[in-house]
Amino acid sequence: MLAAGAISMVPYSATAQNAEETKAEKPVSVEPQIRTRDMTGTFGGQRISYRATIGETVLKSDDGKPEAVIVTTGYVKQPRDSSRPVFFLFNGGPGSGSVWLQMGAFGPKRVAIPSDARDDGAPPYPLLDNPDSLLDVADLVFIDPPGTGFSYLTDGTDPKKYYGLEPDAEAVAKVIRLWLNDNGRWNSPKYLGGESYGTTRTAMVARKLEGETYNDVGLNGLILISTILDFAGREPTPGNEMAYVVTLPNMAAAAYYHGKVQAPSVEAIAEEARRFAIGPFATALLKGQDLPDAERAAVRAELSRLTGLSEQYLDNADLRVTDQRFYKELLRDRGLTIGRLDSRYTGRDFDNAGETPDNDPSFYGIDAGYTAAINSWARETLGFETTREYQSIGSDPGRNWQWSLGSGSGRNAYLNVAPFIGQAMRQNSQLRLFNAQGYYDFATPFFGAEYSLKRTGIPQDRVEFHYYDAGHMMYVRDEDRAKLSRDIREFIRGR
Structure with a gap:
């Protein structure tokens, strides 16, 4: 009887197990609100x-x-x-x-x-x-x-x-x-x-x-x-010169907004920067170490005029200033950084000695x-x-x-x-x-x-x-x- 009883329990247990598995596999419904x-x-x-x-x-x-x-x-x-x-x-x-x-x-x-x-x-x-x-x-x-x-x-x-x-x-x-x-x-x-x-x-x-x-x-x-x-166009990976070309007009616009460069309007300085970026600047970057000294000096001077950065800083950066460095450098003399999402915004970092800003003031500002x-x-x-x-x-x-x-x-x-x-x-x-x-x-x-x-x-x-x-x-x-x-x-x- 014990043996018969044990045998009779096997199909019952298997059935129960299958039911549990079916229940577990059934997709959980989500009633949309x-x-x-x-x-x-x-x-x-x-x-x-x-x-x-x-x-x-x-x-x-x-x-x-x-x-x-x-x-x-x-x-x-x-x-x-x-x-x-x-x-x-x-x-x-x-x-x-x-x-x-x-x-x-x-x-x-x-x-x-x-x-x-x-x-x-x-x-x-x-x-x-x-x-x-x-x-x-x-x-x-x-x-x-x-x-x-x-x-x-x-x-x-x-x-x-x-x-x-x-x-x-x-x-x-x-x-x-x-x-x-x-x-x-x-x-x-x-x-x-x-x-x-x-x-x-x-x-x-x-x-x-x-x-x-x-x-x-x-x-x-x-x-x-x-x-x-x-x-x-947005990645300043070493060797990708287009990242510097496409951000130059933004640098000129930001410098104009904060009074670092002079122009009749933001539209005017942006157009000047576009022409320089796709012309002499792009040419200079593509020449790499074959860039003649005289051409480098001329490009550096115009780059300084458009961005408000010193020629010494531009020389130290080999004419290639990343956006992160620019946020920190443009208004360093005022103890301020500028925003990434909106360069009209300014912020104050923990100190003024860093190379890049602590955060983006145009994001935490809104x-x-x-x-x-x-x-x-x-x-x-x-x-x-x-x-x-x-x-x-x-x-x-x-x-x-x-x-x-x-x-x-x-x-x-x-x-x-x-x-x-x-x-x-x-x-x-x-x-x-x-x-x-x-x-x-x-x-x-x-x-x-x-x-x-x-x-x-x-x-x-x-x-x-x-x-x-x-x-x-x-x-x-x-x-x-x-x-x-x-x-x-x-x-x-x-x-």
Whole structure:
């Protein structure tokens, strides 16, 4: 009986074990949270009724397992009009949430921070109506890619599936297609754009939507703000002379702003620096140690005139001053450093003897206000409920980012995504491009953007360049936020 009893227990135990395994393997469901509020505001001089929706989109693996939860915040004019343009926006990093463009430039509310390059101080930070929002000309959808804002990867998801040039673009393209499905907007005019790495993402997503994976989402316009497409132009690796060429006009603009050089205007000094950078300066750098003494002296003198740095310092640097050194050296005689994101900002380091600054005063000068604003707006006004912290600049994506582009690794690792924009424009005869740059932005130099977008393969008759008297986030300056809004509004209306 004991033996029979033991034998009779075997199939029961196996069945129970199988049930437990099945239960363990069943994908954990994620119920997406969606919150809506109906609101009104005045934008571009028009009184608009709109619906604000903050919601989660769940992306799943092939076997149905939730892998990424992506939060979008949409503002759609009411009653809904499918003939209106829809503008999809995101920020950069990689790892940055859309807080900057949403609460600083184009959302219906904005955070009030000083417009004159001063520190934003301590809370409370006023949340104001934003008449510069683009809601009068387009519905707006702000996307926080995985690992940014409130968006996240589920437990067990391999970061390599979402953190990288290719997988990030594919995820954002999926979110856009799902939003078009859910909102009945496939035949609406569509604009895509971002800031900083968001411009890189724009090129990658445009390729996913128009030129590669899906090939079925036509775009009307690409809007690039503080553009970075050719990454070699920003890396002062020994031997990469273009890094010094593309940042020279920024140095001249910063020197002009802080009174270190004289010129009729920032536009004038920037143009002088462009011509010198691509001409005598580039020639001198490419000659290397074959550069004749007389030519070196002439180049050094003009470089000093344009940058405000002494000829002795330039000689010590062999004419090649990195941006980090420039931040520290330009105003060393005043005991100040200048900002990377916006060189109008100044800061004080622990001491004045270092070679590079302790931190970026143009970032710590504004970050607290933006973070407070997005949390207050999303949680308290729109009613989004989460225990997660909003990642304005998340560390996980950047730490895990895959920068390779298909076969572009090893000896072929030259990262330039501008050709994807050219491909999209050549395959879509009505696709136009808007490029916005701040004169005081070292993170994504304006001359680097020009260099990227004026190269072979990009139809120049459909490219617009616009410039602003601020830095990376030019909209922190009130006059430039209004100008940026007017310029993009005109661009969208001009389709």
